[in-house]
Every structure is written in structure tokens, then in C-alpha cells.
Amino acid sequence: MDLKRQAAYMRKSLFDQGYLDEQFIQLEDLQDDVNPNFVEEVVTLFYKDSARLILNIEQAMERSPLDFNKLDTYMHQFKGSSSSIGARKVKSEATQFREFCKAGNAEGCMKTFQQLKREYTTLKKKLETYFQVVRQAGPAETACRPK
Amino acid sequence: MESGFASPRADAFPAGLRVLVVDDDPTWLKILEKMLKKCSYEVTTCCLARDALDMLRERKDRFDIVISDVNMPDMDGFKLLEHVGLEMDLPVIMMSVDGETSRVMKGVQHGACDYLLKPVRMKELRNIWQHVFRKKIHEVKEIENHEIHDDVQMMRSGSEEFDDGHLPSGLDLVSPRKRKDMENKEHEDQELSDPSAMKKARVVWSVDLHQKFVNAVNQIGFDKVGPKKILDLMKVPWLTRENVASHLQKYRLYLSRLQKQNESKAPFCGTKQSDFTPKDTPGSFGIENSIKMHQNNAANSSYGYCGNKILLQNVGSEIHENDLKGIISFLPITEPRKALAGDVSNTQKSSNGSRVGLSHSFGSLGPDVNYPTIQSPNCWNTDIPVIQFAQKAKQEKEPYILLEDNYMHLPPSGPQNQIQADGLQSSPPINSRPVTEKGKVIATEIKPLCTEYGSNHVGDISRRGQGINLFSVQADKDVANAQAFGYMPTATGSSPMRNQSFDQIYINNWNSLQPSIIPEGGSFLSSSHEDLEPCSLQGGYGYTETVGFNNEEILAYEHLDLTADPPSHLYDGLRFNCDYPCDSMEYPLMDRGLFIA
Numbered sequence: 001m002d003l004k005r006q007a008a009y010m011r012k013s014l015f016d017q018g019y020l021d022e023q024f025i026q027l028e029d030l031q032d033d034v035n036p037n038f039v040e041e042v043v044t045l046f047y048k049d050s051a052r053l054i055l056n057i058e059q060a061m062e063r064s065p066l067d068f069n070k071l072d073t074y075m076h077q078f079k080g081s082s083s084s085i086g087a088r089k090v091k092s093e094a095t096q097f098r099e100f101c102k103a104g105n106a107e108g109c110m111k112t113f114q115q116l117k118r119e120y121t122t123l124k125k126k127l128e129t130y131f132q133v134v135r136q137a138g139p140a141e142t143a144c145r146p147k
Numbered sequence: 148m149e150s151g152f153a154s155p156r157a158d159a160f161p162a163g164l165r166v167l168v169v170d171d172d173p174t175w176l177k178i179l180e181k182m183l184k185k186c187s188y189e190v191t192t193c194c195l196a197r198d199a200l201d202m203l204r205e206r207k208d209r210f211d212i213v214i215s216d217v218n219m220p221d222m223d224g225f226k227l228l229e230h231v232g233l234e235m236d237l238p239v240i241m242m243s244v245d246g247e248t249s250r251v252m253k254g255v256q257h258g259a260c261d262y263l264l265k266p267v268r269m270k271e272l273r274n275i276w277q278h279v280f281r282k283k284i285h286e287v288k289e290i291e292n293h294e295i296h297d298d299v300q301m302m303r304s305g306s307e308e309f310d311d312g313h314l315p316s317g318l319d320l321v322s323p324r325k326r327k328d329m330e331n332k333e334h335e336d337q338e339l340s341d342p343s344a345m346k347k348a349r350v351v352w353s354v355d356l357h358q359k360f361v362n363a364v365n366q367i368g369f370d371k372v373g374p375k376k377i378l379d380l381m382k383v384p385w386l387t388r389e390n391v392a393s394h395l396q397k398y399r400l401y402l403s404r405l406q407k408q409n410e411s412k413a414p415f416c417g418t419k420q421s422d423f424t425p426k427d428t429p430g431s432f433g434i435e436n437s438i439k440m441h442q443n444n445a446a447n448s449s450y451g452y453c454g455n456k457i458l459l460q461n462v463g464s465e466i467h468e469n470d471l472k473g474i475i476s477f478l479p480i481t482e483p484r485k486a487l488a489g490d491v492s493n494t495q496k497s498s499n500g501s502r503v504g505l506s507h508s509f510g511s512l513g514p515d516v517n518y519p520t521i522q523s524p525n526c527w528n529t530d531i532p533v534i535q536f537a538q539k540a541k542q543e544k545e546p547y548i549l550l551e552d553n554y555m556h557l558p559p560s561g562p563q564n565q566i567q568a569d570g571l572q573s574s575p576p577i578n579s580r581p582v583t584e585k586g587k588v589i590a591t592e593i594k595p596l597c598t599e600y601g602s603n604h605v606g607d608i609s610r611r612g613q614g615i616n617l618f619s620v621q622a623d624k625d626v627a628n629a630q631a632f633g634y635m636p637t638a639t640g641s642s643p644m645r646n647q648s649f650d651q652i653y654i655n656n657w658n659s660l661q662p663s664i665i666p667e668g669g670s671f672l673s674s675s676h677e678d679l680e681p682c683s684l685q686g687g688y689g690y691t692e693t694v695g696f697n698n699e700e701i702l703a704y705e706h707l708d709l710t711a712d713p714p715s716h717l718y719d720g721l722r723f724n725c726d727y728p729c730d731s732m733e734y735p736l737m738d739r740g741l742f743i744a
Contacts, residue, residue, distance in 0.1 A: 023266040030181045030269075038181065046174040076218060077172070080244035083266045084174040 003137035010130045019123050023086030040131045046085045047124055053078040054117065061113060071109065072101040082120075089119040161276030162187035169199040169215040169227065170242070179214065179267065186273050196222035203235050210237060211279045214263075217243040217250065225257045232258040238278035242267060359383065360394060 014020045024039070031038040057074045060067060079094035093116035100108035166188045170176045176192045183190040191210070193199040196219050203210065213231050217224035228239045241254040244265040254262040260278040263271050363380035364372050374392035381391070 026266065026268065027178065030178070030185060032185075035181065042174060042177055045177060049173050073218075076245065080216075080218070080265055081172050081174055083244050084172065084178055086266070 003133055007130065007133045007137045010126075010133060014126060014130065018088055019126065021086040021088040021091075023083060025086070027085065037135075040134070043085050043127050043131070046081060046087075050078060050081050050120075053081065054120070057113065061110065066106050066109065068101040068104055068109075072098055075101065087120075087123055090116060090123060093119055161279070164188045164276050164279065165191070165209065165211045166275070167191050167193060167199060167202065167210045167213045169193045169196055169213065169219070169224075171195070171216065171219045171221075175216070175265065179272070182267070182269050182272050185269065188276075195219075196224070196227045199227065200230055203231060203237070207235050212238045212240065212275055214240045214242060214275070217241050217245070217254070225253060228254070228257045228259055236282075238282055240275060240278065356381075356383065356386075357394075360391070360398070364395070364398070 015024075027039045027042055035041070053074060057071065057078065060071050060074060075094050075097050079091055079098070082090045082094060093112055097109055097112040097116060100106075100112055164186075166183050168176060168179050168183065168190060170179065170192075171194050173194060176194055180190045180192050191202070193202065196215070199213070199215070203213070215224050215227055219227070224241060224243075228241060231237055231239050238260045239258065240261040240263060241259040242263045242265055243250060246264040251262045260281075261275070359381045360377060363377040366380060367373075367376050372395065374388045374395055377395065378386060378388050378391045
């Protein structure tokens with residue numbers, strides 16, 4: 001399949017499957033000649049920065065008993081960050097996690113956190129692949145958006 | 148950019164708007180920067196609140212508007228908001244992924260002029276210029292008001308202008324004044340179209356003046372105080388009752404705020420040295436160069452403006468915690484960067500337009516207190532009030548205690564001011580409640596632009612109030628700021644030119660828009676620009692609230708709904724003459740540019 005088409009297809013499925021939301025499109029809209037790889041740069045930055053947030057949460061999750069306030073704060077940060085790239089599923093898990101924090105539900109937190117990490121990693125891989133294809137497909141290819 | 152202005156150059160506006168974005172999330176910072184650049188704004192990013200404050204203080208007129216995230220590691224976004232409002236009187240927009248009403252409310256209370264939810268959209272950012280513009284308009288209005296008041300004052304003393312031959316007397320002042328007001332209004336347009344009119348002096352609450360005020364308040368007794376009584380005691384011929392009323396309100400708010408803060412914080416009596424780095428406040432505390440730092444009557448005044456320190460001025464043991472709450476000393480802020488470290492030694496630079504800095508200084512200013520010295524020998528010097536101390540607060544726990552300071556004389560540590568410690572000690576009961584309240588008022592909230600939507604508590608108001616006028620309008624400075632945006636078609640046109648044109652445009656627009664500005668209406672901006680998205684908080688809040696709950700003079704705060712707390716007797720019905728349209732609910736206390744230079 002032609003690379004451009006492949007890129008478009010991958011992109012569409014990311015939206016269709018709910019991995020990405022409207023914010024991602026906002027990022028695409030910001031991409032221009034001045035910043036031709038803007039979206040990829042932002043996503044890269046997100047993954048780089050959020051890794052430490054995840055680590056913070058992980059470490060906090062190992063404490064006993066859990067400090068829900070702290071966890072909530074970390075997750076709030078993480079959620080804000082994940083909203084920046086439109087990481088829909090990840091963000092949804094983050095919201096869920098915060099609910100559990102407020103309820104003081106340790107088990108809920110743990111389960112949700114595992115789920116969150118899965119989504120986080122899945123999205124990362126998908127986006128990495130997507131950007132690879134996009135780059136290979138050549139400049140100015142991000143196909144017409146579904147909207 | 149959508150532009151509803153009639154001016155031919157309006158289409159270039161607001162390109163070049165200078166925005167400072169503060170967010171600890173690098174991803175968001177990158178995105179916001181890109182978005183703002185797409186709006187043709189001039190963007191500066193910052194991931195630390197502290198750095199942001201430094202930048203802001205370094206050059207007060209470097210930015211037109213600040214956008215900040217609420218949750219940041221080094222400083223609570225709300226604190227930053229307060230600092231900015233107090234010290235720089237810039238509009239601040241808050242952002243957060245959390246849109247809970249309580250948070251938003253808090254933002255408003257602290258003076259945010261808008262609260263954006265993340266993910267932030269381009270269209271929301273496009274319209275942020277309205278907050279800057281709105282502020283400018285308010286400043287013009289304030290100037291107008293002051294001019295009218297000044298004229299009235301002159302009339303009082305002059306008296307030969309009474310048409311009907313009334314002699315000036317207390318009884319007769321009312322009608323002549325009214326007449327004068329009418330006459331003045333005729334001249335308004337003229338004045339407005341004269342750019343220099345924007346530079347007319349407002350009531351500058353200099354140290355000296357404020358000291359008189361406080362003395363009067365103390366003399367009368369805080370509980371019985373009222374603008375008229377204060378005015379009479381102060382014996383300042385050109386001062387109007389409205390000026391005093393407004394100032395009193397702020398003072399009260401300040402005090403009550405200080406009180407609240409003090410309850411959890413430092414004791415008043417000791418010297419609390421916070422290590423704040425007094426940064427230069429590029430004199431933007433509302434007081435332009437014209438502020439004269441009058442020498443405080445050292446003997447009595449107990450205000451000390453410890454720029455960076457929040458020192459509870461221990462003016463005396465009379466200070467009650469409650470009172471100290473938000474004492475903000477109206478101190479002009481001077482430029483120099485000072486580090487208010489234990490020894491606050493700020494290099495005093497008088498800068499033009501130092502704003503009144505609210506510095507909270509607790510405790511006696513002892514040797515360890517270094518105050519940035521401001522040009523004048525009195526303790527007002529300092530530069531940067533409140534906010535600065537945050538940085539150096541020794542007490543880690545609340546580094547940014549906004550307005551813990553009491554009015555106090557801060558003996559300048561350095562050679563500069565001579566506010567002597569003894570001045571402190573001997574200061575009269577500034578410690579009394581009035582002081583704190585005032586401080587409170589001034590202190591924090593600086594957010595002139597923000598609409599205070601809902602908070603109807605005095606506390607809130609105080610916060611807002613504080614913001615509002617203290618630094619709200621500095622005629623010169625603001626005008627200059629206004630010019631900051633590229634009002635001119637060329638974003639980087641020559642400054643003077645720009646300024647001029649901006650002034651003109653601004654004034655012209657103002658003039659033309661005036662008729663359409665109606666107090667009860669929403670922001671006139673919204674009526675002129677379809678696209679304008681009203682401040683998110685506008686809701687239905689635009690109303691003129693009466694702050695004072697007492698009869699007589701009712702302080703009408705635009706947008707402030709002070710329903711709450713303070714016992715009404717405290718307010719004596721402050722009356723605010725706002726005869727200008729409140730444009731939407733944005734600037735509750737802005738108009739009272741009492742503390743502006």
C-alpha cells in the first residue's frame with residue numbers, strides 16, 4: 001500500500017478505536033512550515049516527560065499505606081499532560097484512577113494503574129509506528145482529516 | 148483576528164500581544180507556545196513560577212498578559228496569580244485540566260480574568276487580548292474619574308466657580324459638585340482625546356498619604372471609621388471622600404486577609420524574615436515615577452514595606468492576628484532587584500512607576516530586615532511587595548505568603564531608607580485592625596481584570612480588591628503597555644509611534660464606544676465583536692455590587708458581590724462613584740485607582 005495511504009489508514013484507526021481524540025487534530029492543525037514535524041515532536045516530548053510521572057506514581061504505589069492525596073496529585077499532573085496529545089484512553093484511565101484515590105480504594109487504584117500503563121504503552125507503540133510511516137511517506141502527507 | 152474596532156489599524160491588533168506562559172508541563176508549554184504564535188502573539192514560556200515572577204519583575208512592562216497553569220510544583224498557580232495581580236497588575240488567565248467549579252471559583256477569587264480548561268483550544272487563546280484591552284479601558288475610566296474628582300476638589304477649594312454664588316461650605320458642596328460633574332463631563336471627551344489626559348495623576352496613595360489615612364483610622368477607631376471622618380481628619384484638600392472610601396475598603400480587605408493568613412502563619416510580633424528575593428519591581432506597582440515616596444512620618448507610621456519580605460510588622464502588640472491578615476503595605480515598588488533575604492537588602496532603585504508594593508512584613512524590622520530601599524527614605528521603598536517574599540521566605544512552608552505583611556516601617560537595611568526600626572516600634576497602632584485590613588485589601592488579589600464573579604465575601608473582595616487597584620492603573624505605564632500590543636500594523640513599529648497610535652486608537656475607540664458601554668450590559672467587547680468569547684466567568688455576574696453594607700456611601704464595586712462577611716459597620720457604606728460603564732464583570736475593583744501612580 002502506498003505509504004501515504006497507509007499513514008492515513010493508521011491515523012484513522014487510531015481515532016476510530018478511541019486512542020486519540022480531538023486534541024490530536026488540534027496539534028495537526030498547528031503543524032505548519034515552521035514546524036513541519038510538530039505533532040511528532042509534541043508526542044515525543046510527552047512520552048519523555050510523562051515517563052517520570054509514571055515513575056513517581058509507581059514509587060508512590062509501593063508505599064504502604066497508599067498516600068491517596070499524593071497519588072491524586074501525581075495523576076492529576078499526568079492527566080493534564082496526557083490531555084495535551086489527545087491520548088483518550090490513557091486520560092480516561094487517569095480519571096478513573098483519581099476517582100479511586102478520592103474514594104481511598106487502593107485496589108481500584110492498583111488495577112486502574114496497571115490498565116493505564118498498558119494503554120500508555122500501546123498508544124506509544126502505535127504512534128511510533130505511525131510517525132515512522134508518516135516520515136517515510138514524505139512531507140505534507142498527513143492525509144485529509146476525517147473531519 | 149476578529150476585530151470590531153472601527154479604527155483602521157485595528158486589524159493589526161492584537162498582533163504582537165506579549166504573552167507570558169507559565170506551565171510546568173513541557174508538552175503543554177510547547178503546544179501553547181505554538182498556538183499563541185499562530186495567533187501572532189509574542190510568546191515567552193516559562194516552566195517555573197518563580198522564574199516567571201522574576202521575569203515579570205525584571206521588567207514590569209515586558210508583558211501584556213500572563214497565562215498560567217494552576218498546578219505547579221514550585222508555587223501554587225493561585226499564588227502566582229496573586230503576586231502578578233498585586234505587583235504587576237497584569238491580567239492573568241489560569242489553566243487547568245481540572246474544571247471543577249470550586250477550582251474555577253478559586254481562580255476568580257484570586258483574581259484570574261479567565262479560567263481555561265485543558266485541553267485549551269486555539270479559539271480560546273485568540274481572544275485573550277480582550278482582557279488586556281478591557282483593562283486599558285478601565286484605566287482610562289479611572290483616570291477620567293479621578294480627573295473629575297480632582298476637579299471637584301479644586302472646586303471645593305476654589306469656590307469661585309459656583310455659578311449661583313454659593314460659597315463653599317460643607318452644606319453646599321453637594322449641589323455645586325454635581326454641577327461641576329456635569330460640566331466635567333462635557334470635557335471628558337476632550338480629555339479623552341488628548342492622550343496626555345491619560346497621564347493625569349490619579350490619587351496616588353503615597354506612603355505619606357497612606358500614613359495619614361491610617362492615623363486617621365486609628366484615631367477614629369476602626370470600628371467607627373468612615374470615609375468622611377477619615378477625610379476630615381486627614382486634612383488633605385484634594386482628596387475626595389470617594390478616594391478615601393475606596394482606599395478604606397481595600398484596607399479593610401487587606402487587613403482581614405492578613406488576618407486569615409496570620410492565623411496560620413507567623414506571629415506578628417517577631418520579625419519574620421522571609422527570604423524573599425526582592426526583585427525589582429519595575430515600578431509597576433501602580434505608582435509611577437510620580438509616586439513620591441514620601442517620607443513616612445517615621446515616627447508614626449508603621450508601614451514598612453518590605454518588599455520581599457513578608458514580615459509581620461510588629462508594630463505593636465496590638466496587632467491581632469486577625470488584623471494582620473492581609474496587610475499589605477502600599478508601598479511603591481521600586482525597580483531594583485532586591486533579595487529580601489533575611490536582610491533584605493534590596494537595591495533600591497527608584498524606578499519609575501514603582502508600584503505600591505504590598506509587602507507584608509511581619510515582625511519588627513530588625514537588623515535582619517533589609518528592605519529594598521526605595522528612593523525615599525522611608526520604608527516604602529521596596530520594591531516588590533508581597534510576591535517577592537515568597538521567594539525567600541524562610542519559612543518553607545509557605546513560601547509565598549502573600550500578604551502577611553503588616554504595614555510597617557521597614558527600616559531599610561541598607562543605606563537607603565531610613566526607616567528606622569524605631570519608627571516601627573513607635574508606630575502607632577497600625578497594628579490595629581485597620582491596618583490589617585488594609586493590607587489585606589491590597590495584598591493579594593491583584594487581579595485587576597478579573598471579574599470577581601461570585602465571590603461575595605469580603606474576603607474575596609479583598610483579594611480582588613487588592614489586586615485591583617493597587618496597581619491597577621498606572622497611567623503612563625499602562626498606556627505604554629497598551630502600546631505593547633502591536634496596535635500598529637507593524638508589530639514592531641517604533642515604540643513611540645506605537646504608543647501614540649495605540650493611545651489614539653484606544654482613545655478613539657473608547658470615545659466611540661462609550662455611549663455603548665452600559666453598566667448593566669455585558670462587556671462591550673462582546674457586543675462589538677461577535678466572536679468575542681466573554682470571559683468564561685462572566686456568566687451573569689455583571690452587576691454593580693455594593694460593597695459597603697451601610698447606608699450612606701455605598702461602595703459600588705463592579706462585579707463584586709460582597710455579600711458576605713465583614714460586618715457591615717466596618718464598611719460604612721463606601722461609595723464608589725463609578726459612573727463609567729462597567730464593562731462586564733471584569734474588573735471589580737479596578738476602577739478605583741487609588742493606589743495607582
